Amino acid sequence: MRATFLRSAARAVALGAAGFAASGSALGASTVLVESPARETIVETVLVSREVKAQVERLRDASTADPATRVVAARRLIQAGRASADPRLLGYAEAQLGTADDVESLVLRATIAQSQHRFDTARALLDDALRRVPGHAQARLTRASIAQAQGRHREALHDCAGLADRAPAMAQVCTALSEAATGAPERALQRLERSAREPGVRGWAWSVAGEIQLQLGEPALAARSLRSSLAIEEDLYTRIALADALLAVGQAAEAQRALAAAPAADAVLLRRWQAERQLQSSAAPFARAPADELERQLDARFALDATRGTPLHAREAARFALDRGRTGQALQLARRNWSSQREADDALLLAEAARAAGDATTLRELQRWLDDTGLRDRRIDVVLAGSAR
Amino acid sequence: MTGYWLRALAACWLGLLWVQPAAAHSSSTAYLDLAAADDGAVRVQWRIALRDLDALLDLDADGDGRLRWGEVLDRAAAVVTLAHERLHLRSDAAACRIDYAPLRHVRLGELGFVQLDGQAQCRGRVALRYALFDGVDPTHRVLLQVDGGAPQLLAPGGTHTVGGDTARATLWGFVRDGVGHILGGVDHLLFLVALLLPAVVTRTAQGVVPRHDLRAALIEAAWIATAFTLAHSLTLACATFGWLRMPAAVIEPLVALTVLAAALNNLWPVVTRRLAAVAFLFGLVHGFAFAEVLAPLELPGAELARALLGFNLGVEAGQLLVVAASFAMLAWAARWRGYTRWVLRSGSAGVAMLALLWLVERVVAGGWLAA
Numbered sequence: 218m219r220a221t222f223l224r225s226a227a228r229a230v231a232l233g234a235a236g237f238a239a240s241g242s243a244l245g246a247s248t249v250l251v252e253s254p255a256r257e258t259i260v261e262t263v264l265v266s267r268e269v270k271a272q273v274e275r276l277r278d279a280s281t282a283d284p285a286t287r288v289v290a291a292r293r294l295i296q297a298g299r300a301s302a303d304p305r306l307l308g309y310a311e312a313q314l315g316t317a318d319d320v321e322s323l324v325l326r327a328t329i330a331q332s333q334h335r336f337d338t339a340r341a342l343l344d345d346a347l348r349r350v351p352g353h354a355q356a357r358l359t360r361a362s363i364a365q366a367q368g369r370h371r372e373a374l375h376d377c378a379g380l381a382d383r384a385p386a387m388a389q390v391c392t393a394l395s396e397a398a399t400g401a402p403e404r405a406l407q408r409l410e411r412s413a414r415e416p417g418v419r420g421w422a423w424s425v426a427g428e429i430q431l432q433l434g435e436p437a438l439a440a441r442s443l444r445s446s447l448a449i450e451e452d453l454y455t456r457i458a459l460a461d462a463l464l465a466v467g468q469a470a471e472a473q474r475a476l477a478a479a480p481a482a483d484a485v486l487l488r489r490w491q492a493e494r495q496l497q498s499s500a501a502p503f504a505r506a507p508a509d510e511l512e513r514q515l516d517a518r519f520a521l522d523a524t525r526g527t528p529l530h531a532r533e534a535a536r537f538a539l540d541r542g543r544t545g546q547a548l549q550l551a552r553r554n555w556s557s558q559r560e561a562d563d564a565l566l567l568a569e570a571a572r573a574a575g576d577a578t579t580l581r582e583l584q585r586w587l588d589d590t591g592l593r594d595r596r597i598d599v600v601l602a603g604s605a606r
Numbered sequence: 607m608t609g610y611w612l613r614a615l616a617a618c619w620l621g622l623l624w625v626q627p628a629a630a631h632s633s634s635t636a637y638l639d640l641a642a643a644d645d646g647a648v649r650v651q652w653r654i655a656l657r658d659l660d661a662l663l664d665l666d667a668d669g670d671g672r673l674r675w676g677e678v679l680d681r682a683a684a685v686v687t688l689a690h691e692r693l694h695l696r697s698d699a700a701a702c703r704i705d706y707a708p709l710r711h712v713r714l715g716e717l718g719f720v721q722l723d724g725q726a727q728c729r730g731r732v733a734l735r736y737a738l739f740d741g742v743d744p745t746h747r748v749l750l751q752v753d754g755g756a757p758q759l760l761a762p763g764g765t766h767t768v769g770g771d772t773a774r775a776t777l778w779g780f781v782r783d784g785v786g787h788i789l790g791g792v793d794h795l796l797f798l799v800a801l802l803l804p805a806v807v808t809r810t811a812q813g814v815v816p817r818h819d820l821r822a823a824l825i826e827a828a829w830i831a832t833a834f835t836l837a838h839s840l841t842l843a844c845a846t847f848g849w850l851r852m853p854a855a856v857i858e859p860l861v862a863l864t865v866l867a868a869a870l871n872n873l874w875p876v877v878t879r880r881l882a883a884v885a886f887l888f889g890l891v892h893g894f895a896f897a898e899v900l901a902p903l904e905l906p907g908a909e910l911a912r913a914l915l916g917f918n919l920g921v922e923a924g925q926l927l928v929v930a931a932s933f934a935m936l937a938w939a940a941r942w943r944g945y946t947r948w949v950l951r952s953g954s955a956g957v958a959m960l961a962l963l964w965l966v967e968r969v970v971a972g973g974w975l976a977a
Contacts, residue, residue: 251712256679260718261717261718262671264661273662273742277741308746
């Protein structure tokens, strides 16, 4: 009863999103309707806040705000960009900072570059900042994060250890992340258990724990940890991980519910689409419309990204292609993603894509990489075992 | 020490430290289509996302987070001003202003766009400068499509040359310009006609009689046209490449003077032989006048050579047309007994009067009288 209610509620939400896309009607069609609508017609609903507009106005005026004001403005724009998953705000923040090279600006510029997957730029900026202020905790943590995202855990652990004096709780979570990626997930979980009691990093610790549990093939436990994290603080990344955990245990309706209020980021749309498909295959396929609309929407977005040459969403794009059975495209995207990101999720994606495409060479390379780093991931094991047979 | 700790904590609270996959809505993208017509008109179709326009201009007047078309229309002037500020087309000569039609709405995928349809008059190669979001969002891109070709990306502050790859089109454009210039330039044509009028007749002791040897007449006409061509090509090239320039205020009355002289020479012959030499001498003056079309374009070297070639070819083609037609008519008319009186003399008198009129007009316009 409850499940049915939830499912229909979730579907209503998804339908709402789909309806929004459907009104576009141009999606996929070769002709677009150019018109002069009535004055009362609502033509856009996703707008930036007044505060952001004020910042843009200041940028247009090219007024000479002092560096400190610009840093504050950039920080707020980055924060708003993260919350709304709107990459334009990162662009505005980037413009605020320009080429300012005080330490705070360097760190924020690196944060922006990192979000835009310009990892080399980000690292260079952080190296510069840390040369000047070796004890800059945020710079060190951001540099560790980049190293972790790229699978360079020796460097990451060095930076995590560098945090121990000034931010011991953070140093613990940071270390746990690299431990989990180098064959010691259990030790990482123990470490996080202690961190989960530390003010300031509690939410983060639960979120990382959830991810590690996913990696260990414990999605139900992971979902619980991720919910604990979200109860402490809202975070889109954690929410997406929660949706993954719920989808892994077949709770598509719950996954939809978890994402109901999330901004329509590519990663969110992808999970909504996966959830719709799961619901359709479990129940009678009476309405394919929501999944189809989401599919068209994602298709259009990834096509635009490809045209724009932004490799930002290769991970989502590869997963999307894989789930639709476009194995060649999926492998290509997974490889491109692998060239910039090497987290457990990326390794899993590459394994699945290579297996689907029957690419034994890639699978061997991946196995060698797993042996070298010591990464243990139950999900990857299943894929590799399946392909070995 | 605690400063960093607190800052790090604050940053963590802000969510700055979390490694997130770039989970993003689409980045800011606009679409710009350019289509160049044969007559130099450039059609512009520019689509800018409403959410981007709102971020720049705060279109959402009632601040309810939803944009109504009426709210967009109320700020249409600001949108068009922004368009003028942020998209520049420069023709080889100067900026070509884009005139925009009223705003229209179009939906592309999940986003609403404003469609700006514009029209500009440009000549030859068009240099485009795109500056939407310049200094505001370095991640903004425009997908530029020229004449339905492959789309290309431009970042804010980016430039693109339209027609750079259509050297041939440019050449033909200038050929057309050349033809147009000679056919529309009555003074040049009348000068030629004035020289041709006596070519079909011959002066004997008995007076002026039609030439029986049409072939010789044709050869003389050809010499006249060729000499004129050589001369004006020479000065056109010199002036176009900037080696030798003459102010229009001097050249324009001089052109009128050559026409007057050619006409008067038919009435009271001073030079009766070697008309080709006269054509050459006076042709030098006409070349400077032709150069007034090309010189202001300030084309770069190779482009200029191409333009010069095209323009000259055009002038010659137009001229040849006129010479052939005039010669045929004059040769036929010369058999008439009244030719000398009614065509040669009256025609030349008419041309002379017209030339005199031009001379006065141009001297006045050039400020010669005031000086």
